[in-house]
Amino acid sequence: MGAIMADRRLTYEFEVDGTVCRTRDPILDGRQIRAAANLSPPADFRIVEIRNTSTRAIALEDRVHLDANHRHCFRSAPGDRTYSFLLNDAECEWPQETINEAEIRAIGKVDDDLDLVLDGDIDRVIERGKDINLGGKAVERVFTRPSMRTVTILVNGREKEVARGTISFEALILLAFPTPPTGPNVSFTVTYRKGPDGNPEGSLTAGHSVRVKNGMVFNVRATDKS
Incomplete structure (x- = not known):
């Protein structure tokens, strides 16, 4: 009891x-x-x-x-x-x-x-x-x-295998241009499509990142304003 x-x-x-x-x-x-x-x-x-x-x-x-x-x-x-x-x-x-x-x-x-x-x-x-x-x-x-440790993305039409997770503006520039152009008047633009749900397309600026997925497409452009 x-x-x-x-x-x-x-x-x-x-x-x-x-x-x-x-x-x-x-x-x-x-x-x-x-x-x-x-x-x-x-x-x-x-x-x-x-x-x-x-x-x-x-x-x-x-x-x-x-x-x-x-x-x-x-x-x-x-x-x-x-x-x-x-x-x-x-x-x-x-x-x-x-x-x-x-x-x-x-x-x-x-x-x-x-x-x-x-x-x-x-x-x-x-x-x-x-x-x-x-x-x-x-x-x-x-x-x-x-989990897949890497995903395949397209950067300026070329397949690149990158680590799963996020990728930065700066890393994408190096993937697009192994030796990036330099100079005071050089600027870069990064746009993407076929991204993750809720964020399928957009653009990146310096210091920012985006989550990657298989088949995601990036366009990286360098512009010389001189």
């Missing part, structure tokens, strides 16, 4: 959309979890629990056994359905029609040196920070693989 009383004095923590909730009850149902997170009316919200590199939907009457040594994490969204996807063949459910690459990485505890890849006729790397749509007819399949 004493052991039971000791258990009841424990504080159990869980997190809903980043907000930490606390309770002394070791077992909560889906309705109570929604109420603790001020999701009202509870029936208008879907929630999923993130656990063991996968997720599961929690209905109103589903019971969750809380662990005093582990903070359970939930994600919620208004709506009347959840969406499914596979992450390395683990079945996952999500309360929104879209999910961000960072959320998938967190769910699967995916190391930063691995790529998330969307399975399809042509496998496609999910770019950092990009959303994918889960509302299609087929269940999306996501898998991980070692």
Whole structure:
């Protein structure tokens, strides 16, 4: 009996959309979890629990056994359905029609040196920070693989292999001109297209960089105003 009383004095923590909730009850149902997170009316919200590199939907009457040594994490969204996807063949459910690459990485505890890849006729790397749509007819399949250390870009029509990540204005000038023209009247312009989603085209100026992707096209021009 004493052991039971000791258990009841424990504080159990869980997190809903980043907000930490606390309770002394070791077992909560889906309705109570929604109420603790001020999701009202509870029936208008879907929630999923993130656990063991996968997720599961929690209905109103589903019971969750809380662990005093582990903070359970939930994600919620208004709506009347959840969406499914596979992450390395683990079945996952999500309360929104879209999910961000960072959320998938967190769910699967995916190391930063691995790529998330969307399975399809042509496998496609999910770019950092990009959303994918889960509302299609087929269940999306996501898998991980070692990141490519380099990407291939075009600089003034010539293929160049560069390190994955960002590239600077100054580095692009050296790729375009191994021996750049010099002089007080020489200036350079750098423009690009086929860039990453959210930043597909634009220009660079001295001291600035841009994230590169395979097939990105750069035009680097030198102008002598003398």
